[in-house]
Amino acid sequence: MTYVTRFAPSPTGPLHIGHAYSALTAFRRARAEGGSFLLRIEDIDRARSRDEYEQQIFEDLHWLGLDWPQPVMRQSDRMPAYRAALDRLIDMGLCYPCNCTRGDIRAALSAPQEGTPIEGPDGIIYPGTCRGRSMADAGPTDAIRLDMTRATAHLDALPAFRETGPLFGGVHPLVANDLIVQIGDVILARKDMGTSYHLSVVVDDAEQGITEVVRGADLFSATWIHVLLQALLGLPILQYYHHGLVRDDTGKRLAKRDDARSIRAYRDDGLSPDQVIEMAGLPVTPSAT
Numbered sequence: 001m002t003y004v005t006r007f008a009p010s011p012t013g014p015l016h017i018g019h020a021y022s023a024l025t026a027f028r029r030a031r032a033e034g035g036s037f038l039l040r041i042e043d044i045d046r047a048r049s050r051d052e053y054e055q056q057i058f059e060d061l062h063w064l065g066l067d068w069p070q071p072v073m074r075q076s077d078r079m080p081a082y083r084a085a086l087d088r089l090i091d092m093g094l095c096y097p098c099n100c101t102r103g104d105i106r107a108a109l110s111a112p113q114e115g116t117p118i119e120g121p122d123g124i125i126y127p128g129t130c131r132g133r134s135m136a137d138a139g140p141t142d143a144i145r146l147d148m149t150r151a152t153a154h155l156d157a158l159p160a161f162r163e164t165g166p167l168f169g170g171v172h173p174l175v176a177n178d179l180i181v182q183i184g185d186v187i188l189a190r191k192d193m194g195t196s197y198h199l200s201v202v203v204d205d206a207e208q209g210i211t212e213v214v215r216g217a218d219l220f221s222a223t224w225i226h227v228l229l230q231a232l233l234g235l236p237i238l239q240y241y242h243h244g245l246v247r248d249d250t251g252k253r254l255a256k257r258d259d260a261r262s263i264r265a266y267r268d269d270g271l272s273p274d275q276v277i278e279m280a281g282l283p284v285t286p287s288a289t
Helices: 019-032 050-065 080-089 104-110 150-156 177-182 197-207 223-232 263-268 273-279
Strands: 004-007 036-041 095-098 145-146 160-163 170-173 185-190 212-216 238-243
Touching: 004 019, 004 212, 019 212, 019 238, 019 263, 019 273, 036 080, 050 185, 080 095, 080 145, 080 185, 080 197, 150 177, 160 223, 170 185, 177 223, 185 197, 185 212, 197 223, 263 273
Parallel strands: 004 036, 160 238, 212 238
Antiparallel strands: 095 145, 145 185, 160 170
């Protein structure tokens, strides 16, 4: 099987050297395996996505020496595919509508008997307030959640995935109780997007024939959601490589709002691609450019 990986940034701000690390890691792994490196633009957040940021992504990555096949997949072009996947999960009886706001969720979890709220991949784990609602009652402003208890029970056996990265290497079997307690009923479609990161990334990875997902360690816990969705939708179970994160001098993970550490800022300051690659913590090799 041919190795295929991807780098999938959102055009909601400038890329920083953490993105450079992730993109270069994926690119180099594809080169080492004699496979393919793809670029995908994850622009489902139309309120924050900007054409100028997308163009800057292309320029920054080319400047670092990366190339990829054309045309580039854009999530904003693929809403029917996400809707079809969502409808399939709804038809399985695994979803319910939710009209809770973040304030509602915080209030529901503030009762003393609830204890300390548990944080999952999407923040505070949803307490299940709307779990009894039927999809027939869904309104235009409702989000659609996955009923994790029903979803894990729907499969005869839960899958496992292989992690090849340096931090979490090994085979990781999904455990129903962990999914229910530590992840909870995640959102599959947001009212202002019609989809979600979890649903769209699974559908797109399958469409592009991705064999290994290369991404930061902060997304490792989301892998359980993605592998579960792959199994529910009858899609291939992928291999994953989660790498460490590039942090600032205080140990804080870099963010897009930190423009001072953006690739473009370093370019404007006259740094070379090799200097930025070294700042990202990667060796400069001929195969990287």
